[in-house]
Amino acid sequence: MNARDYARNLAEEAKKASRILAAIPTERKNRALLATAELLKAGEKEIAEANRRDLEAGGKAGLSAALLDRLRITPPRLGEMCRGLEQVAGLPDPVGKIIDERTRPNGLLIRRVRVPLGVVCVIYESRPNVTIDSAGLCLKSGNAAILRGGKEALNSNGALAAIMQRALRETGLPPDAVKLVSVADRAVVGELVTLDRFIDVIITRGGESLIRAVAAEATVPVIKHYKGVCHVYVAASADPEMALEIADNAKTQRPAVCNAMETLLVDSAIAPMFLPRLRKRMERKKVELRGCPRTREILPGVKEATEDDWYAEYLDLILAVRVVDGAAAAIEHIAAYGSNHSDAIVTRDDSEARLFTERVDSAAVYVNASTRFTDGGEFGLGAEIGISTDKLHARGPMGLEELTTYKWVIWGNGQIRENSQ
Amino acid sequence: MNARDYARNLAEEAKKASRILAAIPTERKNRALLATAELLKAGEKEIAEANRRDLEAGGKAGLSAALLDRLRITPPRLGEMCRGLEQVAGLPDPVGKIIDERTRPNGLLIRRVRVPLGVVCVIYESRPNVTIDSAGLCLKSGNAAILRGGKEALNSNGALAAIMQRALRETGLPPDAVKLVSVADRAVVGELVTLDRFIDVIITRGGESLIRAVAAEATVPVIKHYKGVCHVYVAASADPEMALEIADNAKTQRPAVCNAMETLLVDSAIAPMFLPRLRKRMERKKVELRGCPRTREILPGVKEATEDDWYAEYLDLILAVRVVDGAAAAIEHIAAYGSNHSDAIVTRDDSEARLFTERVDSAAVYVNASTRFTDGGEFGLGAEIGISTDKLHARGPMGLEELTTYKWVIWGNGQIRENSQ
Numbered sequence: 001m002n003a004r005d006y007a008r009n010l011a012e013e014a015k016k017a018s019r020i021l022a023a024i025p026t027e028r029k030n031r032a033l034l035a036t037a038e039l040l041k042a043g044e045k046e047i048a049e050a051n052r053r054d055l056e057a058g059g060k061a062g063l064s065a066a067l068l069d070r071l072r073i074t075p076p077r078l079g080e081m082c083r084g085l086e087q088v089a090g091l092p093d094p095v096g097k098i099i100d101e102r103t104r105p106n107g108l109l110i111r112r113v114r115v116p117l118g119v120v121c122v123i124y125e126s127r128p129n130v131t132i133d134s135a136g137l138c139l140k141s142g143n144a145a146i147l148r149g150g151k152e153a154l155n156s157n158g159a160l161a162a163i164m165q166r167a168l169r170e171t172g173l174p175p176d177a178v179k180l181v182s183v184a185d186r187a188v189v190g191e192l193v194t195l196d197r198f199i200d201v202i203i204t205r206g207g208e209s210l211i212r213a214v215a216a217e218a219t220v221p222v223i224k225h226y227k228g229v230c231h232v233y234v235a236a237s238a239d240p241e242m243a244l245e246i247a248d249n250a251k252t253q254r255p256a257v258c259n260a261m262e263t264l265l266v267d268s269a270i271a272p273m274f275l276p277r278l279r280k281r282m283e284r285k286k287v288e289l290r291g292c293p294r295t296r297e298i299l300p301g302v303k304e305a306t307e308d309d310w311y312a313e314y315l316d317l318i319l320a321v322r323v324v325d326g327a328a329a330a331i332e333h334i335a336a337y338g339s340n341h342s343d344a345i346v347t348r349d350d351s352e353a354r355l356f357t358e359r360v361d362s363a364a365v366y367v368n369a370s371t372r373f374t375d376g377g378e379f380g381l382g383a384e385i386g387i388s389t390d391k392l393h394a395r396g397p398m399g400l401e402e403l404t405t406y407k408w409v410i411w412g413n414g415q416i417r418e419n420s421q
Numbered sequence: 422m423n424a425r426d427y428a429r430n431l432a433e434e435a436k437k438a439s440r441i442l443a444a445i446p447t448e449r450k451n452r453a454l455l456a457t458a459e460l461l462k463a464g465e466k467e468i469a470e471a472n473r474r475d476l477e478a479g480g481k482a483g484l485s486a487a488l489l490d491r492l493r494i495t496p497p498r499l500g501e502m503c504r505g506l507e508q509v510a511g512l513p514d515p516v517g518k519i520i521d522e523r524t525r526p527n528g529l530l531i532r533r534v535r536v537p538l539g540v541v542c543v544i545y546e547s548r549p550n551v552t553i554d555s556a557g558l559c560l561k562s563g564n565a566a567i568l569r570g571g572k573e574a575l576n577s578n579g580a581l582a583a584i585m586q587r588a589l590r591e592t593g594l595p596p597d598a599v600k601l602v603s604v605a606d607r608a609v610v611g612e613l614v615t616l617d618r619f620i621d622v623i624i625t626r627g628g629e630s631l632i633r634a635v636a637a638e639a640t641v642p643v644i645k646h647y648k649g650v651c652h653v654y655v656a657a658s659a660d661p662e663m664a665l666e667i668a669d670n671a672k673t674q675r676p677a678v679c680n681a682m683e684t685l686l687v688d689s690a691i692a693p694m695f696l697p698r699l700r701k702r703m704e705r706k707k708v709e710l711r712g713c714p715r716t717r718e719i720l721p722g723v724k725e726a727t728e729d730d731w732y733a734e735y736l737d738l739i740l741a742v743r744v745v746d747g748a749a750a751a752i753e754h755i756a757a758y759g760s761n762h763s764d765a766i767v768t769r770d771d772s773e774a775r776l777f778t779e780r781v782d783s784a785a786v787y788v789n790a791s792t793r794f795t796d797g798g799e800f801g802l803g804a805e806i807g808i809s810t811d812k813l814h815a816r817g818p819m820g821l822e823e824l825t826t827y828k829w830v831i832w833g834n835g836q837i838r839e840n841s842q
């Protein structure tokens with residue numbers, strides 16, 4: 001089958017399944033989620049075998065040790081997938097929730113009711129757990145899922161998706177509710193992203209180049225974030241000890257993720273006292289600093305930051321540092337160079353904090369906390385299918401509710417429109 | 422100035438204004454809205470003069486009488502614009518509203534807060550009142566507006582926008598909060614729709630070809646509806662008198678609008694009794710019927726409906742009629758041919774009504790009421806900037822709330838992330 005027919009078949013089957021899924025009661029969706037967890041535990045050997053084939057092929061193909069590690073399904077990682085499904089089963093079902101309701105003077109009862117989006121296509125890279133995590137969230141929110149993982153994980157994803165489809169079948173739900181793109185052909189993605197008749201949204205998880213490629217071709221709406229150039233601004237009134245802990249955590253706790261800090265902004269009033277302590281801490285953590293001229297006056301020997309550094313998402317133990325005059329200047333810097341992801345202020349001045357939260361136009365704005373908390377679990381959503389730096393539909397971590405839309409349901413008793421508008 | 426520079430300047434200025442506007446308190450936005458209404462009343466002559474120039478040019482260019490009528494700003498129409506502004510001033514301000522808040526076990530206070538989208542670009546056709554209506558809604562919701570109306574209304578729109586900018590200036594708000602594209606060059610639109618760095622959303626109001634052209638070129642997200650192929654399904658248990666009134670209203674009260682009915686589905690059990698009464702009523706209203714074979718058996722002489730008729734948005738006194746067997750078949754027809762806009766069932770059977778509301782995947786689903794009610798005012802939103810048949814962000818009539826997004830604002834006292842995820 002060619003890429004076009006393959007993609008269209010997949011999408012049509014998913015659309016059909018989504019129409020059944022939309023009306024399935026919560027209890028039955030939960031049963032399918034728990035059955036998947038059970039079958040995953042029982043299928044540990046079959047999964048390990050499929051994963052071994054991917055790891056072997058990846059080793060031969062010269063994948064880096066880091067990539068091979070991401071690809072590996074260890075027993076604890078399989079356990080996490082199962083726990084994730086059990087957690088999602090325990091979360092409230094957004095579908096059917098009445099968002100608001102009103103009775104109009106003419107007697108019409110007008111309700112907005114949450115409904116699934118329909119078909120959600122998730123495009124991601126190497127980690128196979130995304131297959132189960134995404135499929136679980138889509139199922140719970142009543143959506144059919146089309147999953148397209150990295151080609152290096154094809155066997156692993158195939159084993160995981162097959163088990164979930166078995167669980168759907170065994171619990172009486174349509175197995176087409178979870179469709180895996182099981183061929184590596186990149187052309188299939190190109191076809192999928194234009195099937196707006198069947199697919200309601202694309203969620204991308206992965207590097208910026210993957211996401212830009214998808215967004216450029218897609219006619220289906222894409223929810224995405226390109227990158228996370230996150231800032232911490234240390235205000236004049238900051239508790240320096242707290243600022244140091246937050247900067248350290250935001251930079252070093254897990255530098256390769258999108259909510260890690262890339263640029264530290266320091267108020268000029270506190271910089272002479274603060275920056276030397278920062279340097280000491282960062283040296284200990286093996287973080288390379290790149291500073292603006294004023295930073296380098298205080299910290300001689302620090303490498304010079306170029307214009308490119310302010311835009312950079314290092315995802316590594318590198319930190320750009322800039323001295324600014326006041327919150328307004330920090331806000332300007334973030335508006336000019338930021339990625340609207342996560343930005344923090346450290347301050348003891350509440351009105352300055354409020355100004356910062358109002359003026360910084362990012363998905364998440366923090367006062368006296370690390371940017372690393374931008375995450376569905378940490379925000380109390382229970383789970384997340386991705387993070388959006390878009391402004392429409394969903395912003396920041398996306399959980400079950402963000403996988404739904406609403407419809408207007410209007411009950412009348414014969415009302416007709418009288419005026420001429 | 423070439424189209425690219427013109428569009429970019431406009432968008433940059435609007436973006437700057439939007440950052441100021443986002444923090445303006447409700448009271449000051451209301452004052453500017455009311456000042457605009459006052460100045461519009463005072464400027465009646467200047468507006469009439471500009472409108473006269475458009476009407477003259479339009480007459481010479483051979484615009485149809487219907488188009489010229491749409492273009493005309495009569496004193497009552499100007500009065501309606503002013504009343505619209507006053508109404509919008511009276512509506513609650515969505516900006517700053519806390520959507521939800523929670524305190525996490527680690528003490529983080531996590532809030533979702535409504536904020537403006539930023540810069541909203543509205544692309545529309547001939548009616549100049551859209552200029553004031555859209556600018557008013559954008560202002561109240563804290564957004565800067567870029568307005569691009571039809572070229573035949575350039576003078577009228579210019580006079581209206583100039584008055585609103587004067588009101589902004591007089592009340593101390595940035596006049597760049599309302600920018601009008603004051604040149605007819607189509608290339609400017611082509612540039613605007615790709616300025617995703619400055620423009621946050623495009624809202625299109627107009628015919629399908631305009632909207633498709635914008636959506637095809639845009640990298641800025643577009644909220645839209647292409648067309649309204651709305652259905653009324655008359656179930657076996659329908660009150661025939663009510664069905665007749667609803668069908669008449671949905672088809673004839675204002676046939677040229679998107680929420681008018683285009684196809685009537687009639688259950689086979691009621692068709693022999695209902696269709697002859699329908700024909701009589703529709704003949705009186707000068708509506709041409711086009712029927713499926715079963716319709717034509719009951720109503721000999723009715724023109725045959727082709728496959729194209731089921732997809733057609735007539736926007737005229739034409740009605741496609743199909744006999745179907747039960748609600749499931751009606752739902753299938755709507756899924757196959759509908760436009761996800763507004764669809765109604767007429768029935769006395771509550772469980773059938775519930776099935777219909779659950780299974781029909783449209784922005785608005787009606788029980789025993791006319792599809793003509795899909796409208797922000799009729800739904801109690803106070804006003805509307807457009808109707809969306811998309812699923813992301815907003816569905817159905819869009820009011821002030823749909824012109825906002827949210828941000829996550831997190832207050833801590835030094836929290837850092839401990840686990841390794």
